[in-house]
Amino acid sequence: MSSTQLEVVLSFVGPDITKQHTNFREPIEAKQRLAITIRYLASGDSMHYNYRVGVQTVSDCIHLTTKAIKKRMMSRFLPRPTRETWEKVSQDFWEKWDFPNCLGALDGKHINIVAPPGSGSLFYNYKGTFSLVLLALVDAQYRFLAVQVGDFGRTSDGGVFRNSALARELENQTLNIPPPKPLPGTAFLGDMPHVIVADAAFPLKSYLLKPYGGRNLPRDRQKFNYRLSRARMSVEKAFGILAARWRIFLRPIHMGVEKVDTLVMAACILHNFLSRPGDAECSK
Template sequence: MLYLASGDSLMSLAFSYRLGHSTVVNSVHMVYAAIESKMMEEFLPSPTEDMWTEVARGFWRKWNFPNCLGAIDGKHVTIQAPARSGSQYYNYKKTFSIVLLAVVDHEYRFRAIQVGDFGRMSDGGVFSASNLGKGLERGDLNVPSSAPLPGAPEIGPLPHVLVGDAAFPLKTYLLRLSRARMVVECAFGILTARWRIMLRDINLHPNHVNTLVVAATILHNYLLAPSENQRYIDEAEERGLCLPQALNIGGRRAARQAYENRRAYTTFFNSPAGTHPPVPLFK
């Protein structure tokens, strides 16, 4: 996770942990591939009608926008130019990148993503060629049927829609509006601030970058679901999958008894016996 969160290079991490560069590289790839394979089903599942309905209710409740399936946008994840790739990854910002196309709900969680398109492609082009765009065009993505707008039954039922910016085509299922669309910009901002590797040119093969970005979005959703987090941790502890508490880290190593003493004091101060009434400021 340090590679994602810190933005340090793999070489820097190898020096920090006194490990071989190839060992660190292989470990990073294995961890992010495991996150994608083990956590995708729970934290970034395939859309269902119930999911779309939940998102639409959330947009109405929080953003005063009815029948909204989510906000959609694309983000360029910058990479170092792959060998012999020509201009495929070269984008309009004059950098090399892959595209993360994402649909975000009212709580800044990613609900549908597509990762790995060439940076030279526009957001609208990526959407049109994506499984999401094709599925919406065919009408086979479990989208709820049209519904009347709250408080305006005279208008009649209207279809559920995504909201995007001017880079996307105007469709019966896609509107170009600003206010509700801002949640996807905020989600990208949170993703980048949390996983600072997104702020640098990632020096990995594009296939590995794809896996890294998918893992980052899954972990983003995981951190925005505190109740799910605790359940995940509890299950891991029950199955004995959690690492033991790390002791004696750092240059000045304390004796084990010192850690035990600190733990005992912590237990005392958190108990009724250790609770002290506040000291008055003035006598």
């Protein structure tokens, strides 16, 4: 993140992270609070790292700042998709990944945490670690379109999706999704619905496609699986960029569950902010 981009973020969250002066001590400046948070996210360092302030102060700065990022920047950098957004996403998937009528790639990512006291096996996942699940829908440019975080690590990706707001809105058709249209070059098949692509862990729906299962598949099914897997790479790459950019996700996060939820949402918003150069270099 450049100094210019840092100033842009500060222009959004500054009022929410500025503390009043008191007679007892000078408050930490808003810019320093933001810098501590960005360093914590980007370096993956412990809160005990030498920030020249106390550990509890570092914790308070991070939580206050991530809450402000979620509150002030979400509506611009992780907004609810509109009809025009879906149409742009569909066009991008066709041009970049050769997959028509695609509204995004869906997958889950485990966010490793230190096991909360008394949580038992709720957060214990199949990888042998404790985690929360980040469910994300990603566009062809590796930007997040919809994000949900907080489900128990023991829950499968398909189970997380079934209980998500995204699944409910897709079932209820309340997401402003464009109407069906012919596939490029195959108008004789009639109109086909817009879909989301996912892996085998997710349920097969009219709006959600996953690969054909089994071995020794016919050639047409092999081609379909290849095309779908290429399109689905966008969500895998988005998770990779997220973890490479915010290295806090490379180790267990030692925070309360609700604070981790807020931190992950803030990281996804900042990911989108940094993935849109035109917005990232100008103020609001």
